[in-house]
Amino acid sequence: MHSVPTPPVATIETRGLIRRFDRREALSGVDLTVAPGDCLAVFGPNGAGKTTLLRVLAGLLDPSGGTASVAGVSLPGGVSARAQVGLISHHTMLYPALTARENVEFAARLHGLASPRVSAESALARLGVMDRADSPVRVLSRGLQQRVSIARAFVHAPRVVLLDEPYTGLDAVGAAALSDALAELKSDGAALILVTHHLDEGLVLATYVAVMREGRFVRYDRRDAIDAATFSAEYRALVGAVA
Amino acid sequence: MTPPAVTPGVLAAAWTIARKDLTVELRTRAAFLSAAVFTVLAAAIFLYTWDPTAVAAIDLAPGVLWVIFTFSGLLGLNRSFGAELADRAIDGLLIAPISREAVFLGKALANLIFVLGVQVVAIPIVVLFYNLSLGWGAVAAIAGVAVLAATGMVAVGTLFSAMAVNTRLAELLLPVLALPFFVPVVTAAAQATVLVVNGRPLSGALDWIRLLVAFDLVFVAACTVAYPFTIER
Structure with a gap:
């Protein structure tokens, strides 16, 4: 024991x-x-x-x-x-039709952050995917999707x-x-x-x-x-x- | 450093979810295009099977309109929670610091806007196909009835969509569950529409309107309260 x-x-x-x-x-x-x-x-x-x-x-x-x-x-x-709580799972929990920025901003809004867009961009930059912020998630590679998913989970610190x-x-x-x-x-x-x-x-x-x-x-x-x-x-x- | 957060209220969270759903639908147009094509095809099929010497257009058109509303609406309702299953986006919603009721209301609001959008397509098509002569007053009256009917149907349909989505036969189960509940709504709405199309004032359909309002109040409240119990906990 x-x-x-x-x-x-x-x-x-x-x-x-x-x-x-x-x-x-x-x-x-x-x-x-x-x-x-x-x-x-x-x-x-x-x-x-x-x-x-x-x-x-x-x-x-x-x-x-x-x-x-x-x-x-x-x-x-x-x-x-x-x-x-921030959760990262096997699944990305992202919406393929939305851009990376929109996905993270959506999470920021649900957490009631004062500046959802700024917070989303900051989280994306932290994970090194700011240059793909305006790409729909469905066109990103699995690895980039995972990074966006992590940004989504961390956006509210x-x-x-x-x-x-x-x-x-x-x-x-x-x-x-x-x-x-x-x-x-x-x-x-x-x-x-x-x-x-x-x-x-x-x-x-x-x-x-x-x-x-x-x-x-x-x-x-x-x-x-x-x-x-x-x-x-x-x-x-x-x-x-x-x- | 992330600025401090104030968790959003029910309505704010619901609007955020509805806006997200509508953005996804605008990007993919998957459900709306299907519903619009269904609307045109159904109106055309009814038109070509119609014997104008046996049934007058003003008697047939309201029924056609409400059959189209009912089944085209189901197309959107089917996708409502189905879209959340791809890569478990629903988990992202459920771990957010918002109430489960906000999730339901957001989904229902997006579905209502979707169904009303389909109605904007369907009403002119039926008016055109059946050569109905409606004034703006009649169109406004039909639109009002449509909003009342759509509200109740969407509340029930959204709840059943949430229940059916995790089953293997979701697309079959949703209509089987929802259609019996749609009967009073469709009956009341079709009867009110018959009066309007026949050029009579909507005040003559007050009993039907009251039924629609009562259905809306009861089922929006009941389905909002019931939704959290549909989630696996």
């Missing part, structure tokens, strides 16, 4: 979090704590419950049991919780950032822009949860690392308490055991 290190202030906190789909339990008592400026990297095989965890924390799914809070708001927390395989489809430039943006958000005090299959990219940003299997954490450590090579070998053995 793992023990969850408790930082002084929690931006994201769950205790015994459960989520069921009919009789199947996708989350089976997840405990986690992420403080401002920390990043929890969650690794695990397909079907481990990683995406479900993010969808619950994003407010897209209600918990079936246990407790969860985001930025001090208990879930399901409605508008006040969602205002704090969220305090809680939930990332589900964010590096998928990004080229080296896009990956570097994303890493820079995440590092900036971290240093500004945002709490991050990064879900990925790729150990290297997860370990770079992580303050804490967790391994998820069958809806629960089977490891939960401070990043600086583990050796990357040892962790990698143990993780591969664990994932192999699942397969």
Whole structure:
């Protein structure tokens, strides 16, 4: 049984979090704590419950049991919780017929930002896609679409950032822009949860690392308490055991 | 640094969503062109199957008009939430700090504008095909009835579009669910239109107008409240 290190202030906190789909339990008592400026990297095989965890924390799914809070708001927390969250998922959540600028500006308006256009352009510039701001999303490559999607998720400077395989489809430039943006958000005090299959990219940003299997954490450590090579070998053995 | 945000109210958020939907439709014109072509084809088919010696144009035209409104409207309603499924744009809406009711009202408002746009095409076509002589007063009266009828139909249709969109048979399920609810609206609207086309004052159709207003009030409110329960939580 793992023990969850408790930082002084929690931006994201769950205790015994459960989520069921009919009789199947996708989350089976997840405990986690992420403080401002920390990043929890969650690794695990397909079907481990990683995406479900993010969808619950994003407010897209209600918990079936246990407790969860985001930025001090208990879930399901409605508008006040969602205002704090930025989500990047497998899907871009973009409208192909709209331009990159229009997509990000739309998100900025829904978040009630004072200057949606300026905020959208700033987010696009941060991800290095300002030169394609007026291109319809449908003509952009998958990597550029992913960058626009990240700009959409970051436009309101969220305090809680939930990332589900964010590096998928990004080229080296896009990956570097994303890493820079995440590092900036971290240093500004945002709490991050990064879900990925790729150990290297997860370990770079992580303050804490967790391994998820069958809806629960089977490891939960401070990043600086583990050796990357040892962790990698143990993780591969664990994932192999699942397969 | 991003400036501080004040989460938008229900109406502001609804308008933002409606404007986005209309922009997407203006860019793609997918649903509107389909509805406009359907309107012309349906009017033409009714015209060529019509025996003017058996039924007068002023008796047939209101029914034709409302059959066209009903089915062309369904084309737009089908796309309403369907367009949100591509790359899960709906998740972007649902994690935004706006109420679920705002999402529904925004979708419904865009659908209402879409249906009214189709009606702007359909009314002149039916007037032209059936050689109806309508004054501006009659046209305004028909437009008023159309707005009232469209409001109720769109409220019900938007809710059922949200319910049907995640099913495999969404395009079949929407008309099956929605058409029974459209019956009172179409009946009232067609009866009111018959009076207007026959040159009688709209005041003679007050009972039908009241029915339309009551339907609108009940179903706009009920569907707005019901929409959050259609979302998987």
